[in-house]
Amino acid sequence: MSTKEWPLWEVFIRSKQGLSHKHVGSLHAPDAEMAVNNARDLYTRRSEGVSIWVVESSQVFANDPADSDPLFEPSQSKIYRHPTFYEVPDGIEHM
Amino acid sequence: MKEINLTALEHAFQSKIDNDIKIEPKDWMPDAYRKTLIRQISQHAHSEIIGMLPEGNWITRAPNLRRKAVLLAKVQDEAGHGQYLYSAMETLGETRDKSMADLISGKAKYSSIFNYPTLSWADIGAVGWLVDGAAIMNQVALCRTSYGPYARAMVRICKEESFHQRQGFEIMCTLMKGSKEQREMAQDAVNRFWWPALMMFGPSDADSTHSQQSLDWKVKRHTNDELRQSFINATVPQAELIGLTIPDKDLKWNEAKGGYDFGQIDWEEFKQVISGNGPCNAERIAARTKADKEGEWVREAAMAYAEKKNSKKAS
Numbered sequence: 001m002s003t004k005e006w007p008l009w010e011v012f013i014r015s016k017q018g019l020s021h022k023h024v025g026s027l028h029a030p031d032a033e034m035a036v037n038n039a040r041d042l043y044t045r046r047s048e049g050v051s052i053w054v055v056e057s058s059q060v061f062a063n064d065p066a067d068s069d070p071l072f073e074p075s076q077s078k079i080y081r082h083p084t085f086y087e088v089p090d091g092i093e094h095m
Numbered sequence: 096m097k098e099i100n101l102t103a104l105e106h107a108f109q110s111k112i113d114n115d116i117k118i119e120p121k122d123w124m125p126d127a128y129r130k131t132l133i134r135q136i137s138q139h140a141h142s143e144i145i146g147m148l149p150e151g152n153w154i155t156r157a158p159n160l161r162r163k164a165v166l167l168a169k170v171q172d173e174a175g176h177g178q179y180l181y182s183a184m185e186t187l188g189e190t191r192d193k194s195m196a197d198l199i200s201g202k203a204k205y206s207s208i209f210n211y212p213t214l215s216w217a218d219i220g221a222v223g224w225l226v227d228g229a230a231i232m233n234q235v236a237l238c239r240t241s242y243g244p245y246a247r248a249m250v251r252i253c254k255e256e257s258f259h260q261r262q263g264f265e266i267m268c269t270l271m272k273g274s275k276e277q278r279e280m281a282q283d284a285v286n287r288f289w290w291p292a293l294m295m296f297g298p299s300d301a302d303s304t305h306s307q308q309s310l311d312w313k314v315k316r317h318t319n320d321e322l323r324q325s326f327i328n329a330t331v332p333q334a335e336l337i338g339l340t341i342p343d344k345d346l347k348w349n350e351a352k353g354g355y356d357f358g359q360i361d362w363e364e365f366k367q368v369i370s371g372n373g374p375c376n377a378e379r380i381a382a383r384t385k386a387d388k389e390g391e392w393v394r395e396a397a398m399a400y401a402e403k404k405n406s407k408k409a410s
Contacts, residue, residue, distance in 0.1 A: 004398055005190060005191065005192050006394065006397070006398060008185065025179060025182050025247075025248070025251075026182045026185070027178060027182065028191065030394075030397040030398045030400065030401035031397075031400075031401035031404065031405075034397065034401075041175075042175055042178055042179075045168075045171070045172070045175065045255075046255070062121065064121070065119070065121045065122050065123075066123065
């Protein structure tokens with residue numbers, strides 16, 4: 001227990017060609033190469049993926065959830081960004 | 096001023112819970128909620144890791160190649176489940192090293208069931224069928240737990256667990272179709288594992304210290320007794336179908352409650368096993384300590400190699 005803990009990595013998996021990588025969890029590994037190997041063993045034991053990304057967790061920067069309201073509020077009031085805001089005259093089926 | 100803020104935060108937290116909005120790692124949460132989760136998730140992780148030992152015991156002696164491949168895959172899954180859970184625990188600010196140290200020192204608990212020995216091949220069947228069956232009952236309920244990372248780990252685990260129970264039941268079915276000795280071996284395994292499996296759900300609701308708060312926080316979604324009853328209701332017909340007898344003379348279908356009545360659980364035995372006096376407690380911790388110690392130089396060397404590579408890249 002005296003040794004230094006291996007760094008933490010976040011794992012992203014592309015489940016099949018055509019889809020984007022999605023966060024699946026995290027793991028410990030000494031370097032990126034072993035993080036990919038460990039991710040293969042840990043997160044793709046049943047063919048869940050065709051591609052793996054790993055990112056050291058310390059490199060992820062996130063917004064503060066306490067500030068979520070002011071951060072995301074402006075988009076709430078701009079309902080004109082959605083197609084349902086606009087009136088389409090009768091007689092037009094698809095637009 | 097500070098106190099008002101705290102009340103407001105607690106109120107906002109509880110209203111999220113009441114509205115079934117998941118709590119995520121960076122969200123504000125009461126200290127007690129964090130501590131409860133760290134305790135529960137780490138115990139759960141430790142159970143997966145220690146749970147590999149009684150089954151690993153039979154890998155080299157599996158009766159044929161198919162059974163061996165299956166058992167290997169199952170034990171590997173348990174290792175994976177431990178890893179998912181430790182990761183979920185780490186999102187709460189607890190380190191893996193500290194958690195591992197608590198397991199080895201005996202400060203942290205794990206499921207009492209893994210302190211029973213696996214004496215015959217039939218025990219591997221009984222463990223898969225009854226122990227994984229009980230675990231699934233508990234884990235399916237936890238897929239809806241209020242803490243996001245824990246719930247997500249549970250969803251993954253449940254997807255993988257269902258083969259575990261089936262392979263165990265298949266072993267029991269095969270033995271029950273076999274010779275008299277094989278049928279006796281299967282029955283003997285059920286006799287030894289039935290009551291400890293029922294204890295896996297934890298103390299009766301009346302005696303459970305953490306239950307009510309955990310239910311209010313939706314960390315737990317059902318009480319210990321509710322889950323135990325569901326497990327018994329589901330399992331008894333399975334035993335009957337293949338000719339196994341549940342070792343409980345008080346077991347009887349109760350039409351009015353739509354479930355089985357069952358006998359008294361020996362809670363003194365549970366207490367003894369949980370507090371370190373089960374048949375295999377010392378052996379399990381010794382095996383974990385040995386693995387940790389013997390792996391230390393590997394962890395150190397891998398880290399040193401990574402650092403050396405990094406410094407080369409930098410220069």
